[in-house]
Amino acid sequence: MPLSILKKHRHFEGETRFYEHTSPSTKTKMKFSAFLPVPPEKIENAIIWLSGLTCTDENFMTKAGAQRVLAGTRTMIVCPDTSPRGLNLPGEHDSYDFGSGAGFYVNATTEGYKDHYLMYDYIKKDLTYLLRSEFNLSKFSIMGHSMGGHGALVLGLREPTLFQSVSAFSPIVNPMAGPWGQKALRGYLGDDQAEWKKYDATELVLAGARRSDSLLIDQGLSDEFLEKELMTENFVKACKEKGQEVKVNYREGYDHSYYYISSFIEEHLRFHHRALSF
Amino acid sequence: MPLSILKKHRHFEGETRFYEHTSPSTKTKMKFSAFLPVPPEKIENAIIWLSGLTCTDENFMTKAGAQRVLAGTRTMIVCPDTSPRGLNLPGEHDSYDFGSGAGFYVNATTEGYKDHYLMYDYIKKDLTYLLRSEFNLSKFSIMGHSMGGHGALVLGLREPTLFQSVSAFSPIVNPMAGPWGQKALRGYLGDDQAEWKKYDATELVLAGARRSDSLLIDQGLSDEFLEKELMTENFVKACKEKGQEVKVNYREGYDHSYYYISSFIEEHLRFHHRALSF
8 A cells, every 4th residue: 555745835943745546445546634743753643633514525625724733742733635536427416415425434335435435444454554664653643523523423332442642623413313424425335324323433332332431512502503513512412321431511502614623623633632642 | 874784793792784885986886894892882993904805804804713802992993895896897896806896995986896995095084084983983903814904004195184093914015016915906997017116015115105013914924925915024025124113923834814813813903903092
């Protein structure tokens, strides 16, 4: 799995880089970006950021302001693309909330998609494999926004030993209960809702998935998607019922944008940096 | 000149806003963005950021990371669009370095452009008028990047009492000597090079323009445009010859991008904040 650097920019005392490689899971080329605060050989661990609908590997790196916070540390941050690219599957490019730019971090089982849209395995296997082999890392944390917040919670709950800590901004905590999630889960997994539950953070907690640490969630109260798509309280209720620790910071007046994310990214990065430094 | 808010986002403890208004200078609607760290009535002064080629009023607000630095202060930062929009002048949309997205902060005199491309007056008159009348401000500083760095130096040198301080990232310091500048100055001003000199920071200093404070310039040494378009040293030489104080921070390994700008924006904002707080 050779890794190519497509471009790199000196940034703070490190580099923001854009990589490309061939993924065994998606059977396509995949892109991810990374900020290396120090030279590669000095990096000790990584935070993986999963982006939301319509994003590529670039949005987070240009908008969140994460690099300044990690400058001087030995923690890199890595941001994969949100779906395979370069395919032309039926319906793949028809809407912003399904197909390209909208992989939802699941392993698809439906015709066409099952051969490429294995974004769960891509993160769990390919990306961590690359971080281990190329940078000699063994400790990872995971976080994300919206669809990527969903991905971070699901991966964190299903792979509790793979990730040292888990946090999310404005996550889709209960995709089975909202239009975005229902459309994606049906499209990638078919009609059997038992399959959907494997990729629904609220259902996972209700079914017994557990982490020994506390999850961290950030949610703007002026988020236009809170009521219909995100439904934070469904997850909080499930966690309370099942004894999973979760801290939710509700933020008065903040929306769903990167303006909001950049306002609180430092808190989340310090949370992960502490967990990774243990 | 009524001011409409097109959108606003809670950001840090303030708001990033996008405004629109009708400009007497350009005779079009014009857009600008602003970060208000505190409520409008508590703002005391403003930094104006002039963007580079192809930018709108949005790039700086999403990429530079300025808002975090100004959070908690009474200094707002304002970022105007880089040209009039919505016209269809001959050749206006044919290239990235002339016409729309490339106003070069001059008052055009050529046919067609002379009626609308008065970006020098737009900044000097309309924008400062709005900041005075809507926010009750009287103190301004100015800064910018590339074409906007050129704009900041020219406006700062020609209007020394209007702006408390002037700085630039990767500025085109001597547009008469490079392809971008030559194309723009010819297109907006015609063939008479005496007219070009009024919008060339190096020529202005050579002709006697002077500020009593020190200019601040930041320049990446891996900037792909340094040699052919920016030519920082031409300006440094003119300043030395004429006794204009200028501090240039050359940055080893940094390029022309917002990754570079965000690495050093804090230093520039603190420079302006100090000057504005006098």
